[in-house]
Amino acid sequence: MMPAIVSIKDLYKNFGSFAALAGINLDIAEGEVVCIVGPSGSGKSTLIRCINLLEKYDDPGQVLVDGIHVEKGRRLAAVRAEVGMVFQSFNLFPHMTVRDNIKLAPMRVRGESESDASSMAIELLRKVGIEEQADKYPAQLSGGQQQRVAIARALAMKPRVMLFDEPTSSLDPEMVGEVLDVMKKLAESGVTMIVVTHEMGFARLVADRVIFMDEGRIIESGTPAEIFDNPKEDRTRVFLNAVLEHKQSG
């Protein structure tokens, strides 16, 4: 097996007496697309937020990205630069144009020149299908467009792995498709992706591996076919039934 680009060992996280993560072990290989599904409060978001230490985890858990321990200290920013993240609420910088949003980190962190960063920004915007919006401000874009900018912004750092934290959950339904399409293209181009999502259709179509989480644990993981068509665990089955019924009635 290829060396893991992300390696998670014995991850625990307690909020007071509530165990958000109760012992997670997980390796992600380079180029792999992993979708994490599960009920709300199951710890999926907490898990991927631990990967770039937006969330602290309890000792003695360990997260390695490309072999480097993600921990507080001087190397943290450098490790974070290798981990792209797309948030549920976009988190674009509202006082900057779309182009400047994308240029900022490559210039400040990678030391790229203004012109290199700018042409890369346009190239990435073309990739996510909105190059004509480069000089607008985030507030002038639709939610779906904003999220595509957020993806471009993360990609501009040429990260080793991309994290998606429920990227379509705050979008109007008609905009979910455009964002998922961009993510699908990324997955096909070989980007390593860890996606927390409620979009079962996307997970089935795009994931190499689907992980079902509940109560801070990985209950079951396997290929989309294994998880969706033939779940071994009752909890997985109950969850999937609930989600799919909801989809049909909704």
Added chain:
Amino acid sequence: MGFVETFFNWNVIVSSFPLLLSGLRITLLLGTVSIVAGLMLGLFIALTRIYAVRPFRIFAKIYTDVFRSIPLLVLLIVVYYALPFVGLRLSPFMSAAVALTLVSAAYTAEIFRAGIEAIPYGQFEASQALGLSYRHMMVDVILPQATRIVIPPLTNNCINVIKDTALASVVAMPDLLKQATQAQALEANPTPLIVAALMYVALLWPLVILVGRLEKRFRRGDR
């Protein structure tokens, strides 16, 4: 004497005008120095209050609370008349500048803190996730947004500082008010006081209008 000769005596205006102008210059200088120094100190205290380790945070909180509680006039008199007893003798201008700066910094710090805390947490997280250093996060992402929020209240604070410079006349600083009272005594006529009052209004009215416009504009969410 009639109303005009008493309050708007042309001869008195002409003869006292140079004195009043020199007072206005000092008032402006004192105001500018105190505002700029207060801004820098205030920003530093606000950042300390939010991000420093606990003892410094507590110190910053005590600072802002104390200097917002103490009357400026009292502080000014303490600085000018009490500090010489411990060997610290400041000129009237320095005393006034120090007192105004200390108080202005406390208000400014609270304004900056509110501005920074109004920035959604996601902005910090997005900056960190991109690998930005703390300095770049603050300089490129957080402070530019906080600035928009704090400009109206900061302008308000500037108005207050300039008004409060008039208190410096009690430590014999030749500011606009002091010069006006002196000219009034000299001429035995209140016209210089009226002119000084009009000068204050002429100086600050535009700022007051500006605050109103800024508040309206930022409320609309324009950029």
